[in-house]
Amino acid sequence: MKVKYFAWVRERIGKAEETVEPPADVRTVGDLIGWLSARGETYAYAFEKPKVIRAAIDHAHVKADAMIAGAREIAFFPPMTGG
Amino acid sequence: MKVKYFAWVRERIGKAEETVEPPADVRTVGDLIGWLSARGETYAYAFEKPKVIRAAIDHAHVKADAMIAGAREIAFFPPMTGG
């Protein structure tokens, strides 16, 4: 599945998007954050405060307990500051 | 003192303003409405529902119990419909 990063999450990880294939036991958005965090320092830094991170599946906001099965695109970003 | 009339109060009385000299026992705005109403049919018609009539003394909204002593200009009109 495609994963996208925005704002300082993007800056900390050092890339705007990538394709990942997490194992079957990574079932929720929260699981995915944990799995990504274990991939290296930059990820651990980006996700150091998981409660601050917002997520979207296929362009819709979701919570950490949302299931990721079937998702085409998952995005992680800080709280929004538009408007 | 000068008295001014607006909107349908003006239309019913048939004039936009006049100068009146009410007797000393006409002390409040309510008294003045009563005194004017007794001046003729057009006045009685304009003030037939005194509770609907709004008043202003020297350009400021007042209630029926406001004292008229010292007033330069008293105005009577229906509820406002501006905006």
Next chain:
Amino acid sequence: MTVAATIRIQEADFDVAQEIAGLSKDRTDIGAVVSFSGICRGSEQGEPIAALVLEHYPGMAEAEIERHADEALARWPLQGLTIIHRFGRIAPGENIVLVVTASAHRHAAFEAAEFLMDYLKTNAPFWKREESRRGTSWIEATDHDDAATARWTKP
């Protein structure tokens, strides 16, 4: 900084765009501009109208609007305020009234504009008469507007 409100009571039409631009042009301390334009509708209670004719009380209209403008400036941190109210004959589609508020923050700009419109509706000495094929008649005030104004009164 002392902010002075611009208040105009006039028969002529006005340009909403120009009034908005006038408040915010060449300034970098304004974060939010809210404008409200009241426009003459082509019908009242389902009946087509030819025009509205607005009567006002010269002198008191200015005084009353100025009083409420001052109250808005005292209650909200505004950086600019413009109020224009027309009188005379106004055709459907034409402007009747304009309130523009500018502030560093959006809630102040929104609330002040709503407060002023609620007060203009119920307290500013203007009276609307409608012209239609059936003649002319005065538009009645609604309780709804009084209730809207009452919500701004502190308990």
Next chain:
Amino acid sequence: MTVAATIRIQEADFDVAQEIAGLSKDRTDIGAVVSFSGICRGSEQGEPIAALVLEHYPGMAEAEIERHADEALARWPLQGLTIIHRFGRIAPGENIVLVVTASAHRHAAFEAAEFLMDYLKTNAPFWKREESRRGTSWIEATDHDDAATARWTKP
């Protein structure tokens, strides 16, 4: 009558006046037009800034704004709705965002515009970075904005 919202997410600046005129021109069923313009301020927390740089999530930004536009159209009797949000580099004094609502009645126009601005602030996927002499830094979201959004949720 079905009302379609006009939604644009663009790098280019826009003309507030033209957008307001576009909603109300040649129409006589609109009684109230409310516009909100969000403008880039020249300072953040007392520090002068050179510009804001807005990052957004293409695709989701459109979807999210459309969702809230549809909700506003369902909740209030609107006759027109325009939402524009810019991205990219925006200098102090320039427009960032615009919401214009048109309705037969003023409270609907005011409330819908406020609702949309509160949601844009907290839910639309845009992120502001400020450029100043000291470098660039991301602007933090405020609890105040979350509270503003929460008030529109029915209990």
